[in-house]
Amino acid sequence: MTAALQTIALGKHFGALHVTRQVNLSLAAGARHALIGPNGAGKTTLINLITGALSPDEGQVLLGGRDVTALPQARRVKQGLARTYQINQLFSDLSVLENVAISIAERVGAAGNFWRRASANSHVIDEAVELLARLKLDAYALTPVRELPYGRQRLVEIAITLGQKPTVLLLDEPAAGVPSAESHIILDAIAALPEQIAVLIIEHDMDIVFRFAKFITVLASGGIIAQGTPEQIAGDAHVRAVYLGQGGDV
Ligand SMILES: Nc1ncnc2c1ncn2[C@@H]1O[C@H](COP(=O)(O)OP(=O)(O)OP(=O)(O)O)[C@@H](O)[C@H]1O
Ligand SMILES: [Mg+2]
Helix, strand or coil: CCCCEEEEEEEECCCCCEEEEEEEECCCCCCCEECCCCCCCHHHHHHHHHHHHCCCCCEEECCCCCEECCCHHHHHHHHEEECCCCCCCCCCCCEHHHHHHHHHHHHCCCCCCCCCCCHHHHHHHHHHHHHHHCCHHHHHHHCCCCCCCCCHHHHHHHHHHHCCCCEEEEECCCCCCCCCCHHHHHHHHHHCCCCCCEEEEEECCCCHHHHHHCCEEEEEEEEEEEEEHHHHHHHHHHHHHHHHHCCCCC
């Protein structure tokens, strides 16, 4: 079966720093895949290479079997690749509904005249309202994003990516900065993601990783040091020494 997302021998240097080394990843449709590793391991860089925010020095990125390595970010989004950021990137003065509707309008090609012809875009609003209900954000629809508790702001980011109807979703620390009392909101939302989407999540919260992921890749110093099921990773002595023994408490 063709992978929804595949990287082949991906490599990247920042000057003398070899930050991505021969990374081979493969996610089937519907994958629940976590990327873990110490701070500075190169996790966000890998996501940036996959999305096209950075160009690799070596290797390829394939989406649904098609080589997209040379395509700009926007074209990859059109081909079904969506992401969230480690630090959120929302329009904080706009309402939750507006943030999500803009994403949908962009997808359906209504963005150019969205503000002038709101009445002609009722299908966009309908879809946004439905998405907010699905993520239990409906009570906040008209609230400016900056007034939301941080956990809910992070949910808005996920709603925006779903507005793009992705086949592959990359989540860079979706629970970062969220107080632990609120982190179950994020866990519930990612557990309820449409099952056909291939999801790659970067997360330091091992509770979230081990509950969500069916497969885990461990990155250290830019290279993959282990891949396997959560049970295999939790029992891997090398992984425990490099990462779980220090940061995570599995
Ligand atoms: N634009 C850049 N220029 C130079 N070095 C960079 C750049 N971006 C990242 N780095 C370096 O590359 C390495 C990997 O960074 P990256 O942000 O990918 O790590 P990470 O695994 O996401 O870490 P964290 O868990 O802290 O988010 C780090 O040493 C970082 O300082
Ligand atoms: Mg990072």
